[in-house]
Amino acid sequence: MRIDVISLFPDFIQTAAAVGVVGRAQQRGLMQVTAWNPRDFTHDNYRRVDERTFGGGPGMVMSTQPLRECLAAVRGASAERTHVVYLSPQGARLTQARVRELAVLPRLTLLCGRYEGIDERLLEQEVDEELSIGDYVLSGGELAATVVIDAVGRLQAGALNDEASALEDSFETGLLDCPHYTRPEVDAQGSTVPAILLSGDHGAIARWRRQQALGRTWLRRPDLLARVSLSAEDRRLLDAFRRHYLAPSKDDPTA
């Protein structure tokens, strides 16, 4: 997959894409992240990319010409058509389902705004989709673009060392993930690990994990729980979790 990012801070994008899973995916040749600076497509001595907003008011707006020429160069960098995404708080909220769809595209272009945003005409003419990473305002699209690159990058085949673990991640199942533990069995504060995880009973461990995922989603994200269809076994596990949560006893809730 090829991802091009249009940003006034190309070094930030390249640095973020050089570490961790995405950095490794690039080294393995599974994806390529290229940053483009619209300032390189200006024609004036000041390399100006912004102008005052028509109609008055505070703040500056990114003007169409440098972005249009930058986008033309991006589109021409490879024969494949690219899907152009503008990151902004006005976009549709990014979900794991949308990430999965974006991850199978051969090309993606992420357009980052600064200041008050980008001249609406450029967005209408050049952008296929507007995405937001959450209901809060960032000072530019760069952090959001790196979020998209990471979420999409880790889904490239061969990017993760353990592909199976990705399938159990939060949201992939429609539920939050279960808790995880590692050595030591008793930590420095005397806190122990749930005994079932040390039992070696793989069936019981799988049931416990499913129950924890269901229970956590019920506690923390009831909106998600309302959207997944639960099996009879899921209902039984969740009922036991709820009973245990509402009236804690020493009994194992995995009844």
Ligand code: ADE
């Ligand atoms: N740019 C500024 N805020 C943003 C957000 N919440 N999501 C995506 N891009 C943004």
